[in-house]
Amino acid sequence: MKSSVKSLLVTAIAGAVFTAGYGTAWAQQSAAKDSVVVVATVGEPSTLDPVGVTADLVSIITQHVFETLYTFDKEWKVMPLLASGMPVLSADSKTFTIPLRSGVKFQDGTTMTADDVVASLTRWTQVSPRGKTTTSAIESITAKDANTVVIALKTPFAPLASLLAMNNGAAAIMPKSVIDGTNPLKALVGTGPYKILEHKPDQYIRLIRFDDYVSPQGAANGYGGQRVAKIKEIRFVPVPNATTRVEGMVAGQYQFADSLPAEMLPRLKDAKGVTPIVVKPFGFPLMIMNSRAGVMTNQGVRQAVLAALGPKDMLLAAFGDPGFFALEGSIYAPGTAFYDKDSAKNYNQNNPKKAGEMLKAAGYKGEPVRILTSTQYDFLYKMSLVAQAQLEQAGFKVDLQVLDWATLMQKRGEDKAWDAFFTYHTFVPEPSLITFINPAYPGWWDTPEKSAALTAFNTDMNPVSRKAKWVKLQELFYTQVPTIKVGEFYNLAASSDKLKGYVPMPWPFFWNAEIAN
Amino acid sequence: MFTYILRRLVGMVLVMLIVAAVIFVIARVIPGDPAAVMLGSAATPEDVAALRTRLGLDQPFLAQFLIYLGQIATFDLGESIFLARPVTQALAERAELTSFLTMMSVGIAVAIGVPIGIVSAVKRGRLVDQGTVALAMLAASVPSFWIGLTLIRYLAVDLHWFPVAGYGPPDASLAERLRHLVLPAIALGIPNSALILRFTRTSMLDVMNEDYVRTARAKGLPPLTVILKHALRNALIPILTIIGLTTAVMIAGAIVTETVFGLPGVGNLVVSAVLRRDYPVIQGALLVVSGLYVLINLAVDLLYAVVDPRVRY
Numbered sequence: 001m002k003s004s005v006k007s008l009l010v011t012a013i014a015g016a017v018f019t020a021g022y023g024t025a026w027a028q029q030s031a032a033k034d035s036v037v038v039v040a041t042v043g044e045p046s047t048l049d050p051v052g053v054t055a056d057l058v059s060i061i062t063q064h065v066f067e068t069l070y071t072f073d074k075e076w077k078v079m080p081l082l083a084s085g086m087p088v089l090s091a092d093s094k095t096f097t098i099p100l101r102s103g104v105k106f107q108d109g110t111t112m113t114a115d116d117v118v119a120s121l122t123r124w125t126q127v128s129p130r131g132k133t134t135t136s137a138i139e140s141i142t143a144k145d146a147n148t149v150v151i152a153l154k155t156p157f158a159p160l161a162s163l164l165a166m167n168n169g170a171a172a173i174m175p176k177s178v179i180d181g182t183n184p185l186k187a188l189v190g191t192g193p194y195k196i197l198e199h200k201p202d203q204y205i206r207l208i209r210f211d212d213y214v215s216p217q218g219a220a221n222g223y224g225g226q227r228v229a230k231i232k233e234i235r236f237v238p239v240p241n242a243t244t245r246v247e248g249m250v251a252g253q254y255q256f257a258d259s260l261p262a263e264m265l266p267r268l269k270d271a272k273g274v275t276p277i278v279v280k281p282f283g284f285p286l287m288i289m290n291s292r293a294g295v296m297t298n299q300g301v302r303q304a305v306l307a308a309l310g311p312k313d314m315l316l317a318a319f320g321d322p323g324f325f326a327l328e329g330s331i332y333a334p335g336t337a338f339y340d341k342d343s344a345k346n347y348n349q350n351n352p353k354k355a356g357e358m359l360k361a362a363g364y365k366g367e368p369v370r371i372l373t374s375t376q377y378d379f380l381y382k383m384s385l386v387a388q389a390q391l392e393q394a395g396f397k398v399d400l401q402v403l404d405w406a407t408l409m410q411k412r413g414e415d416k417a418w419d420a421f422f423t424y425h426t427f428v429p430e431p432s433l434i435t436f437i438n439p440a441y442p443g444w445w446d447t448p449e450k451s452a453a454l455t456a457f458n459t460d461m462n463p464v465s466r467k468a469k470w471v472k473l474q475e476l477f478y479t480q481v482p483t484i485k486v487g488e489f490y491n492l493a494a495s496s497d498k499l500k501g502y503v504p505m506p507w508p509f510f511w512n513a514e515i516a517n
Numbered sequence: 518m519f520t521y522i523l524r525r526l527v528g529m530v531l532v533m534l535i536v537a538a539v540i541f542v543i544a545r546v547i548p549g550d551p552a553a554v555m556l557g558s559a560a561t562p563e564d565v566a567a568l569r570t571r572l573g574l575d576q577p578f579l580a581q582f583l584i585y586l587g588q589i590a591t592f593d594l595g596e597s598i599f600l601a602r603p604v605t606q607a608l609a610e611r612a613e614l615t616s617f618l619t620m621m622s623v624g625i626a627v628a629i630g631v632p633i634g635i636v637s638a639v640k641r642g643r644l645v646d647q648g649t650v651a652l653a654m655l656a657a658s659v660p661s662f663w664i665g666l667t668l669i670r671y672l673a674v675d676l677h678w679f680p681v682a683g684y685g686p687p688d689a690s691l692a693e694r695l696r697h698l699v700l701p702a703i704a705l706g707i708p709n710s711a712l713i714l715r716f717t718r719t720s721m722l723d724v725m726n727e728d729y730v731r732t733a734r735a736k737g738l739p740p741l742t743v744i745l746k747h748a749l750r751n752a753l754i755p756i757l758t759i760i761g762l763t764t765a766v767m768i769a770g771a772i773v774t775e776t777v778f779g780l781p782g783v784g785n786l787v788v789s790a791v792l793r794r795d796y797p798v799i800q801g802a803l804l805v806v807s808g809l810y811v812l813i814n815l816a817v818d819l820l821y822a823v824v825d826p827r828v829r830y
Contacts, residue, residue, distance in 0.1 A: 040779075044789065046555045046599055054559035129559045169559060182571075184601070200610065201600045202781035202789065203684060239682055239779040243666055248681040251674040376792070406549030406794050413553065413562035440561035 035232035037499060037510055040239040040248055040257040044202050048188050050170040052127045056426055059168035060258070060507050061236050063223075064207050065107075066172035066190035069098060069117070070165035074222035074503075076336065076429035078161045081216055081224060082112065082173050082191060084147075086161070093156035093461050100147045105212045106175050107195040108187070114143035119176035121149070121164075126182050130169035133438055134160065137458075156459040158466060162430030167223070167507060193229040193511045207234040220512050222505065230501070230514035246494070249274050255496040255515065258508060262324040268494050277493045277504050278323070281333045281427040285318065285383060285486040287371075288423060288436060292444040293415040295369060300362025302481035303346075305420075307358055308394035310350030314386045315487045318379035326488040331434070331474055333488050338431055338467065343474040347485070355394035368399040372412060372421035376405040380422040383486060387422075412442040424489075427506050431470055432458060436483045445482035518822075521830035522815070529811045536807045537800070541585055544799045545578060551598045551794040572598060574796075585800065594801030599793055604801035607786060614684055615783040618698050618705070618775075619767045625706025626713050627760060633710075634717025634756075638725060639744060649714065657711035665704035665777040672700060682779035701778040705771055709763050716759040720752035727751070753824045761817030769806040 041060070047053055050062035071081040080086060082104060088097040104112040121141045124131035137157035144150045151160070164171045178186045188196050193215070194207035209229040218225045237254070239245045245257040246264045250271040260268070260276075268276040289296040289305065296302055315325040329347025332338035349355075369391065373384035381402065388398045401418075403411065411417045421442075428434060437454065439446035453476055457469040477483070495502050502513040552568035553560065569575045573584075588595050594604035637649040673681045685694045724730060725748055733747045734740075772784035783802060790798035822828045 044599075046557070046793070047601075053555065053557045055557040058557075129556065129561065129564055132561075132564070198687065200687075200781070201602075201607065202611075202785055204687065206687065235686075237683060237779065241682075241777050241779065244669065244682045244777055244779055247666075247669050247674050251677065251681045253681045253683070404549065404792060406551075406554045406792060407547075409553035410548055410550035410565075413550075413565055435559045438559075438561065440563060441559070442562065 035515060036235055037231050037233070037255045037513070037515060038235045038237055038253065039508075039510070040245040040254040041236050042238070042242075042259045043240050044238045045205075048196065048199065048205070049185050050168065050172045051124055051131070052129075052169075054129055054169040056168065056507060059170070060509075061205060061207075062170070062172070062190075063167045063192070063507060063509055064194040064234060064511065065188065065192045065196055066170065066174065067192050068165055068167065068171050069100075069173065070161055071167070071223040072165055072429050073224045074505075076222070078165050079221065079224040081165075082117075087151075089461065093459075094153045096151040096153070096160060097144065098149045098151065100149065101214070101216065102147050104191050104214045106189050106191055107210055108175060108177075108189045109212070110175055110177075112173065112175075112191060113146050114149050116176045117149045117173055118143050119179050120173045121151070121171055123179050123182065124171040128169040128171070130163055130166055130433065131171060133432070134163060156461055158458055158461050159430050159432035162433065166428070166430075166433060193227045194234060197233070202238055204238075205236040207236070208232065220503075222503075223509065227511040229511055231510055234510050249494045249496070252496065255499045256493065256502070256508065256510075258491070258493045260492040260494060262319055262321045262492055265321065265323075265492060268492075273497045275495050275497055277495055279491040279493060279504050279506055280488075281336065282489060282491040282506055283424050283426045284328075284331070284488050285314075285380060285422065285424045286436065287384075287387065287420055287484040287486065288412075288443040289420045289482060289484070290415060290418060290443060291446070291482050294419045295364070295367045296419045298362050298364070299480060300358060301364050303479075304355045304358035304362060304364070304394065305391065305396075306346055306478075306481045306484055307349045307351050308355035308391050308396070309387060309484060309486075310390055311348050311487050312350070313390070314383035315489070317386045318383040319489055324490050324492065326490075328488045329478075329485060331431070331477065331485060333427075336429075337463075338470050340467075340471045340474055343471050344478055346478040346481075350390075352390065352394040359395050364395075366397050368397050370399045370401060370417070370419045372401050372403055372408050372418050374403055374405045374408050374422075377424070379489070380424065384422045415442075415444065431473070437473075443482055445480070447476075447480055450476050450480065450482075518819075518830050522819070525815050525818075529808070529815070532811060533804065533808055537585075537589055537804055538582075540800050540803045540807075541582055544794075544796050545581070547794075549794040550574075551796065554793045555599065589804070594804070595797035597790075597798045598795045599790075600795075600798070604797050607798060608783065608802060608805055611781055611783045611786055614694075614698070614780060615768060615771075617695060618701060618771060618780070618782060619764060621695075621698055621702035622705035622709065622767060622771070623760065623764050625702055626709035626763060629706065629710035630713030631717050631756065634714040635721055635744060635749065637714070637718045638721035641722060641725075646718075650718075653711040653714045655711075656707050659708065660773070661704050661708050662773045662777050664707055665701065665774055668700045668704055669777075682777075684780055697778075698780075701771070701774050701780060704777070705767065705774050709767070712763065713756065713759055717752070717756050720755040721748060724748045724751045750824060754821055757817055757820055757824065761813050761820075765810040765813040768809055769802070 041057055045058045045061055046055055047058060048062055050058060050066050067082050069083040070078050073079045082101055084099045084101045100114060106112060118141050125135050137153050137155055139152040139154050142150050175189055178189050180186055193210055193213045195210045197206040197208040199205045209232050215227045220226050242261045246260055246267060248254045249257045265276055268274055289302050291297060312327055319325045327348055329344030330339050330341055373381050375381045388400045391398050412421050435441045436443055436445060453473045457473055460466040460469055498516050500514050500516045552565045556564050556568060596603055597607055600607050633649050637646045640646045669681050673679045679700050680697050683697060685697050730748050733743045769784045769787050771782060772788050775782045775785040787802045
């Protein structure tokens with residue numbers, strides 16, 4: 001027995017030494033790793049190919065590796081990235097001539113040519129949800145010479161430059177040699193300031209500085225301008241638990257964390273060496289309605305839904321702190337180019353009595369309204385519960401179906417399986433990038449009036465008259481009510497005070513940022 | 518003994534075949550589509566259908582099942598839809614963490630549960646016993662995620678004794694990686710220690726009234742010798758059973774703790790695969806976990822013979 005007690009004592013002392021010793025070592029090591037920025041993300045990305053998917057997490061990571069011909073400045077205007085200038089339009093607006101920067105290196109050591117761009121853009125039109133929307137407008141993509149690409153259009157297509165600038169479903173430029181039709185890429189090679197060093201799923205993705213990176217010139221401006229990889233390594237670490245992301249920031253284990261719960265703001269404000277960041281604009285929750293099948297094909301019923309809903313209660317339930325949402329009916333928030341309040345007058349009616357009368361007038365006979373929602377996005381679930389109560393108060397019979405996100409994503413593709421579903425949309429600078437504008441997107445908003453308005457909007461190359469055409473589209477959005485915008489919501493992120501030069505944007509990036517000692 | 522092991526292993530193959538079939542059917546019957554998840558919310562139904570074709574998910578159910586059986590026969594668990602690597606590789610990458618976490622948490626659970634269970638049995642009805650039983654109830658009822666978050670808040674954030682989450686940086690030494698597992702192991706070990714404590718107490722109470730224990734005491738043997746050598750050894754079989762079951766459950770059952778601590782373990786892999794409908798990973802991981810479950814049970818059965826010479830196979 002004496003020997004057992006002795007063994008226990010030895011073990012306990014060894015454990016204490018182990019803990020204390022490594023506690024110090026860990027702190028020292030953290031201090032020595034200043035050229036590494038550790039970014040806590042919401043999870044593991046579904047892919048590292050930025051073309052085929054529109055997931056924000058994929059964009060956040062891959063935008064450091066892959067670049068597009070154009071990008072957005074801080075005012076969300078298109079500016080050149082791999083292109084050397086803005087596209088030159090022919091007189092009939094049917095030909096986009098894109099000049100390329102010369103001497104741009106891929107991460108495999110080869111130099112970018114027009115052939116690589118043609119192959120990349122062709123794949124983009126075949127694989128990307130965004131690229132596919134251009135196929136009806138694009139006639140051909142060809143290389144005029146080694147540094148010039150020409151996109152011939154069937155009709156003028158105003159959103160093209162914005163579509164080429166998006167960093168999700170991105171028209172990313174990669175070597176022709178890694179492209180194998182619509183199959184997965186043979187290698188993940190881009191022109192960005194960072195290249196992929198190592199990927200251990202669910203553990204980390206390591207991006208390392210690309211030493212031969214050729215940056216665009218000009219002052220940094222939003223996602224555009226000069227890009228300098230001052231930090232040697234960016235390490236994206238999946239941390240699915242939001243509280244753990246917050247605690248990791250407070251403890252100094254991460255230098256940046258994204259998508260944090262609004263209720264943790266006081267904790268972040270109180271923490272030393274951490275700066276909370278509220279990202280505006282960020283996104284808007286949506287209640288998409290089924291215009292193709294079921295009870296919601298009746299426009300009068302959809303208008304009654306709009307009259308019944310009280311967005312304030314929905315947003316309060318979803319986000320709690322009023323500092324993290326705004327009651328805003330305009331699809332584009334104030335301060336953005338496409339903001340228009342007048343055409344969004346039908347927003348925020350919160351009038352169950354009027355909704356009940358509208359329902360009667362529409363001939364609603366108490367058919368169950370099947371609304372899909374998911375607890376995987378807590379804010380969507382909470383606001384759908386409030387919506388259920390508000391709709392029932394107006395006389396709707398609601399069948400709220402709580403599903404996991406994968407099931408919801410599958411079910412929403414079956415037009416006879418649902419009447420409405422809750423989702424959200426991240427801010428996009430160009431209206432034609434909004435999902436529900438696409439007539440093929442579940443909800444299937446495809447009326448003749450909308451189609452004509454969208455065509456007029458997409459073919460107008462004049463920014464001023466184009467705005468007027470967007471207002472017309474938003475008017476239709478509030479009369480035909482294919483979808484309900486619940487409001488605006490903001491994202492809470494946090495940055496270490498050691499991270500200098502970070503510019504808050506919806507998809508955080510870390511070129512031009514540095515770690516201060 | 519050899520014949521017994523052989524018979525159990527043959528039985529295990531049959532069990533695994535049934536498990537494989539059940540997992541395959543369940544994975545396909547539940548709604549949800551990996552193609553839709555992979556493409557994201559902006560994808561149209563046409564985009565999803567095209568990806569399903571590329572992934573072979575549009576093939577008939579039976580055809581997919583036959584391909585799956587063929588893969589199992591060659592010890593090939595298929596390729597993950599999302600991770601772009603074979604399922605065996607994805608499992609191998611998580612094996613180290615899961616093994617260490619299981620061993621450490623079971624070690625903590627045993628270190629807490631067995632001694633306190635013995636003391637509780639010896640001091641039956643006294644304040645110590647009532648206190649430990651109450652504590653055991655409390656430990657069993659406190660969710661492991663709450664224990665995890667509390668440990669993070671005080672031991673990692675405030676005191677900086679341990680890292681908050683993860684399995685260490687890429688260049689981490691084994692000791693440093695193990696250090697990342699201390700808090701998760703405690704968070705897992707505490708609730709499980711309550712179960713072991715209760716089993717130890719009950720089992721010890723059963724043997725403490727046996728004649729041979731009374732005889733040992735009458736012979737004048739020291740109390741500790743009576744308790745540890747004569748009573749505990751005879752009480753070990755139910756304790757071993759519960760330790761074996763706890764170990765088996767922890768291999769893929771530490772999901773909540775792995776999520777809280779951001780650990781890339783097998784539990785995390787299975788849950789991510791289920792949420793994303795990554796069929797090959799669901800099937801492969803659950804098949805391996807089921808196999809380990811059966812093997813651990815076999816090992817526990819064999820240990821019975823070691824602790825109790827009366828058990829013969």
